[in-house]
Amino acid sequence: xxxxxxxxxxxxxxxxxxxxxxxxxxxxxxxxxxxxxxxxxxxxxxxxxxxxxxxxxxxxxxxxxxxxxxxxxxxxxxxxxxxxxxxxxxxxxxxxxxxxxxxxxxxxxxxxxxxxxxxxxxxxxxxxxxxxxxxxxxxxxxxxxxxxxxxxxxxxxxxxxxxxxxxxxxxxxxxxxxxxxxxxxxxxxxxxxxxxxxxxxxxxxxxxxxxxxxxxxxxxxxxxxxxxxxxxxxxxxxxxxxxxxxxxxxxxx
Numbered sequence: 001x002x003x004x005x006x007x008x009x010x011x012x013x014x015x016x017x018x019x020x021x022x023x024x025x026x027x028x029x030x031x032x033x034x035x036x037x038x039x040x041x042x043x044x045x046x047x048x049x050x051x052x053x054x055x056x057x058x059x060x061x062x063x064x065x066x067x068x069x070x071x072x073x074x075x076x077x078x079x080x081x082x083x084x085x086x087x088x089x090x091x092x093x094x095x096x097x098x099x100x101x102x103x104x105x106x107x108x109x110x111x112x113x114x115x116x117x118x119x120x121x122x123x124x125x126x127x128x129x130x131x132x133x134x135x136x137x138x139x140x141x142x143x144x145x146x147x148x149x150x151x152x153x154x155x156x157x158x159x160x161x162x163x164x165x166x167x168x169x170x171x172x173x174x175x176x177x178x179x180x181x182x183x184x185x186x187x188x189x190x191x192x193x194x195x196x197x198x199x200x201x202x203x204x205x206x207x208x209x210x211x212x213x214x215x216x217x218x219x220x221x222x223x224x225x226x227x228x229x230x231x232x233x234x235x236x237x238x239x240x241x242x243x244x245x246x247x248x249x250x251x252x253x
Contacts, residue, residue, distance in 0.1 A: 101205035
């Protein structure tokens with residue numbers, strides 16, 4: 001029986017697994033998670049948790065488990081696992097697809113400061129805070145907080161699904177625990193209530209966290225937008241339907 005390995009940890013991956021199960025009930029799907037979120041919401045399929053041990057470990061898994069197709073539906077900022085997936089697939093001759101939501105596009109009324117990475121984003125904040133102190137809404141996830149520890153004239157509000165470790169947080173940061181989706185009206189109220197001056201955001205794409213971008217636009221608030229790391233070479237689709245079609249084409253069920 002064909003076996004598809006889905007590298008997940010995103011709502012998009014979960015939606016894809018569910019759609020694939022409906023389209024091909026006989027297909028065996030294994031969903032792999034890095035294991036960072038403690039209580040993820042998951043579809044009903046075999047789950048594998050934890051890393052593979054780099055490219056070599058993933059290649060060994062693909063061979064040993066008889067995986068016939070690999071779909072990388074990890075977060076757009078999980079650059080290392082995407083690179084490992086592409087290399088392991090090439091090494092083992094496994095068809096590989098990257099399922100990634102299209103990035104948000106800057107629209108009329110958006111005041112975006114573009115940053116290549118978290119360090120450059122912190123540099124933008126440093127420049128913006130030279131004349132007066134800033135309250136910053138940091139929405140970059142727990143892994144990206146370190147460069148923001150050294151900003152003297154910024155106070156940070158960090159929103160996270162789970163409580164970050166104290167060491168991960170910039171000094172004096174306030175944590176708000178919440179899980180999306182977030183609506184524009186609620187985000188506008190949140191930004192006002194917390195006295196936010198500027199938002200730092202990853203370009204996640206999709207609708208779940210776009211509310212803060214819409215709210216910033218309506219409030220004329222600057223957004224420091226951290227660009228996505230480049231995807232490895234390979235086949236890329238932007239939605240669940242195209243990904244299901246790709247699996248269908250590779251398995252001819």
